[in-house]
Amino acid sequence: MIRASGLRSGYGGRAVLHGVDLRLAAGEFAALLGPNGSGKTTLLLTLAGVLTPLDGRVELDGRDLARISARERARLASCVPQSVQVPQGFTVRELVRMGRYAHAGFFGGCGPEDEAAVDAALSEARCQELAPREACGLSGGERQRVLLARALCQGRRLLLLDEPTSALDLARRVEAFDLLAAQHRAGGTVLAAAHDLNLAALYCPRLIFLKGGRVALDGPTAEVFTEANLKDIYETDIRVAPHPVTGAPQAHMVPGAGPGRP
Structure with missing residues (x-):
């Protein structure tokens, strides 16, 4: 690939x-x-x-x-950068629709297929309720979810x-990785x-x-x-133990064991 x-x-x-x-x-x-x-x-x-x-x-x-x-x-x-300047004057839906640029026809218009891709991306990234809002007024976590939706709208290959989860709270981080895992399974x-x-x-x-x-x-x-x-x-000193549900290895930090410490 x-x-x-x-x-x-x-x-x-x-x-x-x-x-x-x-x-x-x-x-x-x-x-x-x-x-x-x-x-x-x-x-x-x-x-x-x-x-x-x-x-x-x-x-x-x-x-x-x-x-x-x-x-x-x-x-x-499709790329989701760590930080991006959100343009003023655009709604969330319009920002997500920008992901369809590469698929637009010669005259650059968006058709029913493009709008369906926007709807699907907003839904999967849990951004439907943000769609009519001004994109530049989003919180950091909301902006991160919208940028992920734009990437999904652009392409999933x-x-x-x-x-992608740096500005998200714990529950939203899990949601985001669940979404990425679903893309992988697909x-x-x-x-x-x-x-x-x-x-x-x-x-x-x-x-x-x-x-x-x-x-x-x-x-x-x-x-x-x-x-x-x-x-x-x-x-630094890190201990690894299995996750209590999945058994996947998990890291546990040791306080006071940073670089240069005995």
Whole structure:
């Protein structure tokens, strides 16, 4: 589905990623994890075509991403950024409808199929009641749900999400991951950057850890989500125990055990 080879990417000529190799097959659901500054956002922006690599290559469906037009990229992959400036003067429904840009006809109009896609996305992201409101007046959590709805409206084949639950309360976080899991079960491919280790381990069959701009760990959740690995990645004492309902590994922080502590 999407592949990065020897990827160096960053900002203003300064590399944040250093030789990243990564392949996400169609139908996978993976979480991108790692400490602050490890390169998660940079990798997602590069995979989405927002950032141009300093070196290396990104392929989408076997084609060089650099040779795919922005409009076609938008049809193939939907991206939810960590933060976005919501334009003034638009309702939530109009903002979500913007996700149909890549599918619009020659004259750019929206037909019944597009409006049905908007309705479905609003419903799945639990945003129906927000539809008539001014988008610029939303709270952080509401805005995050609306941006997810816009991505679903754009396309569900490949979802690239940067901290999609960062502004959500606990119940909404679970709802959001339930929604992503449903997209995965329906055949979609999902790559989500996250700081919530436990939600990622509960929902994602595959975990990819970045550290220092490189892939430090990559594999099935049950194999890589261990105390030794997490202590090495985050440089703090972390204990792992099974979830009481699902049995998935869950991380437990140890107070006073940050970097530099005995």
